[in-house]
Amino acid sequence: MISQVFILSSKGDHLIYKDFRGEADKDAVSVFFEMVTALSGDQPPVVMSHKDLNFIHVRQGGLYWVASTKTNASPFTVIEFLNRLAALTKDYCGSLCEKSVRMNFALIYELLDEMVDYGYIQTTSTDILKNFIQTEAVTSKPFSLFDLSNVGLFGAETQQSKVAPSTAATRPIMSHRSEQGGKNEIFVDVVERLSVVIGSNGVLMKADVEGEIRVKCYLPTCSEMRIGLNEEFSIGRSQLRGYGTAVRVDECSFHQAVKLDEFDTYRILKVCPSQGEQTLMQYQLSDELPCAPPFRLFPTVEKDYGSRLLIFLKLRCDLPPKSTALNVSVTVPVPKGSLSLSQELSSPDQTAELQLKNKAILWSIPRFPGGAQLSALFKVEVPSLSSASLLEVGPVSMSFELPKQTCTGLQIRFLRLSPTQPGMSQRWVRYVTHSDSYTIRI
Structure with a gap:
């Protein structure tokens, strides 16, 4: 109560x-x-x-x-x-x-x-x-088909030429149809969170992936939706199947509304979506990463003359060349007595600052293309700098977003609605991987 x-x-x-x-x-x-x-x-x-x-x-x-x-x-x-x-x-x-x-x-x-x-x-x-709520939502920015500030985040493999508006998936579900241009849309997100620990020798020590398939529906009526996953999708090592590259997870759970009568044979999820957002499926992969870690760090820490500490970081993005990591942040703990910072960064769009409260350097990279390599030289003033102070540097932690990427390789083969929606309807699929905990020891 x-x-x-x-x-x-x-x-x-x-x-x-x-x-x-x-x-x-x-x-x-x-x-x-x-x-x-x-x-x-x-x-x-x-x-x-x-x-x-x-x-x-x-x-x-x-x-x-x-x-x-x-x-x-x-x-x-x-x-x-x-x-x-x-x-x-x-x-x-x-x-x-x-x-x-x-x-x-x-x-x-x-x-x-x-x-x-x-x-x-x-x-x-x-x-x-929705049968009782009468108040209309007030939005600060009207929905516009010409707002393309997040170009490239949405789109399945078969819809690469289409771009979903950045505000399309964040509009109210109950709104005047005239304001929304009469659009019937459904969004399917495959979202994964990556936890990684990399040793000082560059060896992958721990890798966990937690993922989910989320649906946000703006369709007025839809009796059934069918989502096809990879035919090679398997749960546990005992269920490896198919002739292609296996897509394996350790554990998997489903929303109670999901029908699984075609899942074992055809890897198809069936559900009658309601308006709003639902999490249809959650899965987990532990102690294994089917692909290489997205970032590799090559650090050098040494004592300079006087009370100056030099930290040289070379960061490599191991994503495919056409991929891009967004909002990359690198946090480097520094000795407790650190007072000031000067830096030399490899490109002008990068920024770095010394956070005195957290005693750490924050290196921010808005966009990091796959296959590229960036570097930064940090000069930190540390009074009474000693050899023991060098041990206070690290471990390095990173946060980032990888659009159009899944670490497990899970993909949506098709998205079908029944019955066929009247008028123009759009189906959008987004793949995105977030860093949950990405730690690199120095």
């Missing part, structure tokens, strides 16, 4: 506040934020208590989504409710950020009124809620 639901910005601003039972004070919002900010570390506990009031929260879109309760409610149920509330907000408002919540506060209050009655959860289904 939920007493209150509120949404806070990262600075503690009250964006949404809904009291369902009147049994908790409104200052509970301030109490929660004081408790969160008083804790050390980036990830405070999901469940916290103050006197007889329990707080359960999740962090999504840079916001705190919080529920309070005075009863012994199941934390897992409340967490699932908060995640669904965030997902529904994204579906109905188009994006999940502080600005969209502020602009659509009336819509979010209407969602809460329909989802919860006197603290009891009624429904979180998009299909049911």
